[in-house]
Amino acid sequence: MGKTLFEKVWEAHSVRELSNGQTQLLIGTHLIHEVTSPQAFGMLREKGLAVRYPNRTFATVDHIVPTNESAEPYSDGLAQAMIEELRKNCAENNITFFDTNTGKQGIVHIVGPEQGITQPGTTIACGDSHTSTHGAFGAIAFGIGTSQVRDVLATQTIALNQLKVRRINVNGQLAPGVYAKDVILHIIRVLGTNGGTGFAYEYGGEVFDRFSMEERMTVCNMSIEGGARVGYVNPDDTTFDYLRDRKYCPNGDEFESAITRWRAFASDSDCHYDDLVEIDANEIQPTVTWGINPSQGVGVNENIPTVESGGTQSERASIEEALEHMSFEGGSPVKGKKIDVAFLGSCTNGRLSDLQEVAQFLKGKKVAEGVKAIVVPGSQVVASIAKAQGLDEIYTEAGFEWRGAGCSMCLAMNPDKLIGDQLCASSSNRNFKGRQGSPTGRTMLMSPLMVAAAAITGEISDAREVFNF
């Protein structure tokens, strides 16, 4: 019987079995950022240990960088201290750092693929749960905690339990106006926030075969929101075309032999999956979350559920808590909810194709009065290409603020935050209470075009109507 990509990559990177039954797994590529690495370097220093393979770790700064000022020192002293600590740790240990003056800085999950560091058949770890993004290339990519960041720095390995593999097929045709973001919000709605516990998700089917790399990344990014630590797509020509000529990829003849190697990692047609889920693409609607976890989503033309519709006591309690936080009435339409802020960006939807897709509809439109709309490119590379294409002007003319690269309003570690109980239409990945910086702030997750539609009308709207599909 054949093997899944997960099994093949796992076997190629297994070092040995540990006394507690876990596997010591080699991490080929380690990505670090300023929030979860300083404590790990501190632990290393305390133990007198060196970084074992400094050339396999790559660093960037993203969470704390302000996107509305670039001169240092930053007005926030803590942010300044964190960037300096990362600079120091990278310099002392000979680690490549895509600093703010390199033109390559950005959100770690955007930088890795962009630079060609993310490759098929590899293992990747980063102290950030959205590391699953890199699985789009047929890598096994894990989010890890700081003690494990320390482990990777010191040994290039971590201790892990093997995962089961669930294949998720999405077949059929997505309707116009339905995007990769809707696919993953729909999957999480169907399988739940902890449906993926213990599983790696392998995404496939016609929709994924047709998807670009950026669309695949959007889906893999949010695997963790469905409880799956790892999500991946088998590598194919789309993957290889994306990687050709990227800085950290092999070049020339070596690239051709890399393709042969990479292709062999794809799951075999006769492999065994521990579980199989079929999703019909035709049923997926532009999806919006109404609650406080990413599974609490509905199609844009549906109503928000009532407390009574919960099947179990605990579901009813969850719905009640969500409705209370969001100040929504159960049974009311999700469409028409007034928004205060529109955020376009993040490692889920801050890529060039996201910015391009929205820009082509934005011409001649204006952000509604009273709505604060910001667009934040995921990396300096995205920002500079977008600018060269004139996208920044389209956005600013429409009334969006055009910002520098970073995590921005995805989470509240920089000046971009919600105030009070503001409601935000957001292209990011988490709608937890307090996620966007105000304990009473409210987040509704949706695709970039749906964010733009909400920005223009001032309320949750069906982008297909707003932009005359």
Place this chain on the structure above:
Amino acid sequence: MKESAIKEIKGSAIYVEGNDIDTDRIIPARFMKCVTFDGLGDYLFYDVRYDSNRNNKEHPLNDHRYADASILISDNNFGCGSSREHAPQSIQKAGYNAVIAGSFAEIFFGNSTNLGIVCASVDDAGRKKIVEEIESDPSLLMTIDVENCLVKVGSIQVPFTIKKGARESLLSGRYDTLNELLEGDSDVEEVVANLEYIS
């Protein structure tokens, strides 16, 4: 290695109700602007404990009857969300050695075990019994018996489950993986030699 075997945890307990308590709830991101984990205990559950003027809100952690608690009890899918170790670190630094929940998010579970925090899963019926006991007398001492997978409090005993590997690491005192990983270095070199993208 400085850590020693964890065979049981003894202490009083506190119940923080709710499913899907995520890492942003456990420690809001703005408190992660730090280069060490020291002091994180002060920010545990910050936004649900305090209002914007830092006045106490109604929350079990503000209830003096539970001030000495060292075991945290919650519901299903505890610790979902981000991989930030700041969450279990803040729990540990606030004085808790164990968490009892219906279930745990995977990364949170791994991070916690690595720090020697016992994560015990107890089903809904079992947790209900435990919570009734501690609410009737918050000073009751509870024992989490890792060897026998039992929670004992007052007159009741409830079984818990925990991943086999995690239980073994706690019992052997090898829950912090680093030393054992370091011992595998020559094997690591061999694996590296076979991977073209690294060597």
